[in-house]
Amino acid sequence: MTIFIYTLFYLSVFTPGVPIVSALINRHSLQKHILITILFLPLFSLVSDLLSWWLVNRVGFQYGILHIYTFLTGTTLFYYFYHLFKKRKNWVLVCQAVFTAFCILSVFFWGGIHAANTVPNTALNIFLIFFSLSYFVKAINELKYNKITQDIEFWLNFGLLLFYGTTLFISLFETYLRHGNPDTNIYTWPILYIANILFNLILTLGIWKTSRIL
């Protein structure tokens, strides 16, 4: 069981490298805002995981990295949806403002930098589930998405909905998980690892399908 979880953990840490490499190879076939999103999301994940891993062995888990990672990921995704929902830009900006406020409040008031950022993390999950679902509604309503599986937006939103939907409950109960019994956590953390691996694979599949090389 432990080996299985460790394997998932390592895969989860390193799979973000796959979409990064794919995006770099196919950078000319991707729009600027999509390229930025696809490069930065896995990059933040990769760097924060490696940094956390390195720090855990020296000084223990650092929640500060989690705060920064959540904020950077959220900002990147709001930037992406700002470009995707051209007619609803203001809504995206309002959500971004609320999310930023939660991040600041979380760092200075709600538990502080040395506690889990449950509120901004959960808020980000909810915002992204809502945005991804909005994209699918838009895709259904607009005929231009005829060849939907050849559209990178589809794969990106699929990955986001899958990752942020599946990890919603983990984000919600993160404080309990981090301070709880490590034996029971073997059932919960793999969910995060699997969701992360699937997200990166879906993203990679989308990049290659869009560039028609696969």
Add this chain to the structure above:
Amino acid sequence: MENQPNIVVIIVLGSLIMFLLTLVIVVFVITYSKRMKEKENIYQISIKNSELELLREVINAQDSEREKIAASLHDEIGPLLTVLKLNLTKHTRSLDKQNLLVEDLMEERSFIDKIISNVRNISHELTPHFVKNNGLTYALTNLTSSISKPNIQIFSEIDDRVLINTTLTVNSYRIILELLNNIMKPDDATEMIISLTEIDHFFRINIEHDGIGISQDDYITMLAEQPKRGLGLSSIQSRLILHNGTIVYSQENNLSQINMLFPLKNEQKN
């Protein structure tokens, strides 16, 4: 911490449900988009079929025009040329016998005039450049000058060469030709007035005559029976559709009227 196993169950089950929901949503979106794509393909095929139908109509119309030309040449010019040839043969013999009269040659001259007139009429019917170059009013005046019955008067309150573009000029000329043809068929109209006016950004053509006319109801019935009615009506209808035009037939006090309106918004020359 006692609640932790319950929380773990909530997390695992919640995550699983969300995961499955995501898959259901994505599968639904893919299936739906595929169905939409199929529908659009069917729509594209139907458009293609309509285009083919239209093309067939155009080809039929062209064939019909060619038949008309052939019939005109055969029926109107052919006999006159035959008579002229026979007369010339007869005159050659008379010339041999030295008893050729000037009257005989004058007769042939009138034949030649008839042929020229007929050729001109056919030519005017066929060549849109004549209409394009000279405008609708001039073309109509020229056309009607060779018609003795009915007596046709043309009133134009507009400078059609400025007001309407060449496509509308040619198409309205064709429509009027077709209508004249229909009106003159029973050979009972003695007077006819064609007026060209502009009313509230509409180009209006009004044809008034004392022959046998039809009512709007008759026209609608004829449209419904279009395939049996030949190409004349379909030609008028398609040209009206092309310019968003309307046509209204009416009858009052032994006078029949045909009113056509064409919006000028998109038709005016640049």
